[in-house]
Structures are given as structure tokens and as C-alpha cells.
Amino acid sequence: xxxxxxxxxxxxxxxxxxxxxxxxxxxxxxxGLFWYRQDPGKGPEFLFTLYSAGEEKEKERLxxxxxxxxxxxxxxxxxxxxxxxxxxxxxxxxxxYIPTFGRGTSLIVHP
Amino acid sequence: xxxxxxxxxxxxxxxxQQVTLxxxxxxxxxxxxWYQQTPGQGLQFLxxxxxxxxxxxxxxxxxFSGRQFSNSRSEMNVSTLELGDSxxxxxxxxxxxxGPTEAFFGQGTRLTVV
Numbered sequence: 001x002x003x004x005x006x007x008x009x010x011x012x013x014x015x016x017x018x019x020x021x022x023x024x025x026x027x028x029x030x031x032g033l034f035w036y037r038q039d040p041g042k043g044p045e046f047l048f049t050l051y052s053a054g055e056e057k058e059k060e061r062l063x064x065x066x067x068x069x070x071x072x073x074x075x076x077x078x079x080x081x082x083x084x085x086x087x088x089x090x091x092x093x094x095x096x097y098i099p100t101f102g103r104g105t106s107l108i109v110h111p
Numbered sequence: 112x113x114x115x116x117x118x119x120x121x122x123x124x125x126x127x128q129q130v131t132l133x134x135x136x137x138x139x140x141x142x143x144x145w146y147q148q149t150p151g152q153g154l155q156f157l158x159x160x161x162x163x164x165x166x167x168x169x170x171x172x173x174x175f176s177g178r179q180f181s182n183s184r185s186e187m188n189v190s191t192l193e194l195g196d197s198x199x200x201x202x203x204x205x206x207x208x209x210g211p212t213e214a215f216f217g218q219g220t221r222l223t224v225v
Contacts, residue, residue: 032212043115043201043216044154087154091212098167099212101154 006102023088031093115217134202142207
């Protein structure tokens with residue numbers, strides 16, 4: 001059973017059309033939730049860390065939020081350069097701290 | 112500040128051979144983690160090294176091994192290669208206080224097993 005589920009798998013937007021990506025998790029004892037962006041042929045690029053429900057982080061057109069069972073990555077007025085795969089990962093408190101990644105959301109923003 | 116460097120970028124190996132991949136972390140980072148990324152399984156954690164010791168290990172067979180040197184550089188070895196080992200292998204470095212968090216990834220080594 002997947003502990004981290006991202007939806008949708010793929011998303012096509014027009015430039016300027018705001019939307020949200022979802023990352024839901026079933027684990028308990030969350031230490032942190034991480035968002036990454038991955039461009040084709042490259043390694044993931046770290047975006048945000050969220051630690052507790054209600055926390056929000058922003059960077060340019062991106063805003064990440066966290067609730068007790070899911071996180072949203074809001075993209076406001078996206079541009080074509082925001083096209084990428086967005087990955088989330090969760091890390092449990094205590095124990096090994098091994099991160100578990102979701103499968104990602106592939107975002108394409110059309111000009 | 113130099114990023115994470117992985118070598119080589121591309122490799123083609125024959126089934127049954129072994130391969131060694133190299134990773135140089137960001138200066139000052141003591142944690143190095145390795146991941147396997149495939150279209151079918153996504154990004155999966157292999158292992159993490161911190162101060163030359165394996166601190167965490169994912170659910171991969173013993174054919175996958177690694178080590179870390181005193182300068183934090185790390186190598187990953189895969190023995191007796193199988194076709195299913197074809198993947199993008201990513202290395203990530205972090206300060207490492209709480210495991211492999213807020214990691215900075217290299218560009219990866221694309222391994223093809225034929």
C-alpha cells in the first residue's frame with residue numbers, strides 16, 4: 001500500500017491558469033513533508049519543507065500548505081518555465097528517517 | 112558553491128557485470144544518500160551514509176552496496192547486474208542532522224543494462 005499518493009498524475013494548464021497539486025499520506029508520526037521539482041534528465045531540486053499542520057511556505061509562484069493528512073502545492077499564474085514533475089516525500093519521526101516519495105505530478109504549462 | 116557531482120553521467124553494461132558509480136557531495140555536507148529512479152517504481156531510497164557509516168538502508172538486495180570516504184565522497188556498487196537494474200541512479204547530499212532531509216541532488220547516472 002502506497003504511503004504517499006500524488007494527484008493528478010498529469011496536469012496541463014494554460015499560462016496564467018492557477019491550480020493545485022495534491023500529496024496525501026497515510027503514515028502517522030510525520031516528521032516532515034518535502035516538495036521537489038524535477039526537470040527532464042535532471043535530479044530533483046528541493047523546494048520546501050513543511051513540518052506541522054497549518055504551516056505554509058512560499059517561493060515565487062509556488063505556495064505549499066500542510067494539513068494532517070495531505071499537502072497542497074498551489075501554483076499561481078503559472079508560466080511555461082514552471083513545467084516539470086513535482087515530487088513530494090514524507091519522512092517519519094523517530095526511527096530511520098528514510099524518505100518515501102510519491103510518484104509525482106507531471107505539469108505542463110502551455111503559452 | 113559547487114553542487115553535487117555524479118560520474119559518469121551515462122553507462123552501458125552487460126548483464127552479469129558489476130558497476131561503480133561515484134558521487135561528490137556539496138562541500139560541508141556529511142550525509143550522502145542514493146536513490147534509484149525508474150518509470151515503474153518512481154524514486155526509491157537505496158541507502159544513506161553519514162560520516163563514513165551506513166546509517167539507513169532501503170529495501171534492495173545485497174547486490175547494491177556503497178561506501179563513503181573521509182572526504183564525504185561516496186561510491187555505489189552494483190554487482191551481478193540484471194536487466195531490471197536499468198535506471199537513473201541519483202545521489203543527494205545534505206547536512207544530515209535528521210537523515211536525508213532537504214537534500215540536494217546530482218544530475219544522476221543513467222545506467223543501461225543490456
